[in-house]
Amino acid sequence: MLAFLARRLLATIPVLLIVAVLVFLMLRLTPGDPAAVLAGDAATTEQIAQIRANLGLDRSIVEQFFIWFAHLLSGDLGQSYYYKTEVTTLIAQRLEPTLSLALITMTLAVLVAVPLGVLAAWRFGGWLDRALMAFSVLGFSVPVFVLAYVLIWLVSLKLGWLPVQGYRRFADGPAMWLYHLVLPAVTLSVIYIALIARVTRASVLETLGEDYIRTARAKGLPENKVLMRHALANAAVPIATVIGIGIALLIGGVVVTESVYAIPGLGRLTVDAVLARDFPTIQGVILLFSFVYVLVNLLVDLSYVFFDPRIRY
Numbered sequence: 001m002l003a004f005l006a007r008r009l010l011a012t013i014p015v016l017l018i019v020a021v022l023v024f025l026m027l028r029l030t031p032g033d034p035a036a037v038l039a040g041d042a043a044t045t046e047q048i049a050q051i052r053a054n055l056g057l058d059r060s061i062v063e064q065f066f067i068w069f070a071h072l073l074s075g076d077l078g079q080s081y082y083y084k085t086e087v088t089t090l091i092a093q094r095l096e097p098t099l100s101l102a103l104i105t106m107t108l109a110v111l112v113a114v115p116l117g118v119l120a121a122w123r124f125g126g127w128l129d130r131a132l133m134a135f136s137v138l139g140f141s142v143p144v145f146v147l148a149y150v151l152i153w154l155v156s157l158k159l160g161w162l163p164v165q166g167y168r169r170f171a172d173g174p175a176m177w178l179y180h181l182v183l184p185a186v187t188l189s190v191i192y193i194a195l196i197a198r199v200t201r202a203s204v205l206e207t208l209g210e211d212y213i214r215t216a217r218a219k220g221l222p223e224n225k226v227l228m229r230h231a232l233a234n235a236a237v238p239i240a241t242v243i244g245i246g247i248a249l250l251i252g253g254v255v256v257t258e259s260v261y262a263i264p265g266l267g268r269l270t271v272d273a274v275l276a277r278d279f280p281t282i283q284g285v286i287l288l289f290s291f292v293y294v295l296v297n298l299l300v301d302l303s304y305v306f307f308d309p310r311i312r313y
């Protein structure tokens with residue numbers, strides 16, 4: 001186990017290195033000049049050139065990369081062009097809203113989707129099963145931003161139950177923190193509930209046809225124990241896999257959801273940085289997202305051993 005963990009951790013280094021190179025090159029080779037954005041529409045050519053020199057953008061791409069990479073190795077992500085602040089400081093300031101939204105979203109998705117998938121598999125072909133399949137198709141089909149605006153119109157504007165936009169930090173009070181995150185989390189969780197519930201249904205349905213399930217029922221075990229201890233426990237590996245995939249896909253959903261609900265998290269920071277052509281901020285956030293993606297995949301792989309002791313690395 002320790003050897004496997006060490007190999008996977010070492011394997012993250014070249015992955016992050018490749019991501020760093022690709023992100024750096026794509027940003028430099030795409031159209032758009034950060035100096036022109038910072039200077040404004042009324043700036044002269046000389047003023048733009050001066051800003052480029054101050055930012056180091058007048059150097060060659062190779063030289064810029066090695067300067068940036070040398071700072072990266074020391075833990076320095078550089079200074080934001082737009083915010084005039086260290087990127088690490090910006091990320092630290094925006095981390096709580098994103099983590100809060102992601103945590104509530106995935107908790108809600110798992111708590112709703114897994115029991116729903118188990119019940120749909122248990123009542124295969126019934127109304128609940130058909131309703132889940134219809135919900136899955138709908139959940140995958142409706143874009144997040146469309147669902148967000150519909151929920152804002154209905155829940156916030158018409159019913160007045162929840163705020164339209166904004167965020168309150170946990171330090172301001174757990175109640176207000178949760179009050180402002182309920183609607184964004186519900187919006188973002190719909191697609192993950194559809195995904196996890198559908199995979200749970202398929203996995204549990206396959207498990208219910210195994211011999212040990214028939215044996216458990218023949219012994220007279222209650223149906224809830226058959227479903228939870230035998231069916232769900234043995235179907236946990238694919239469910240854990242899809243939950244891990246959902247956490248990785250959550251990155252894209254966070255960007256859209258935070259923009260719609262004006263949540264000052266990493267997703268909103270990414271959008272603002274892209275619009276401002278803020279290279280250091282974009283690079284820092286994408287590297288963080290890539291590291292989280294790799295870490296989640298590692299944790300999912302490690303969970304297989306606990307869910308299925310037959311698996312050995």
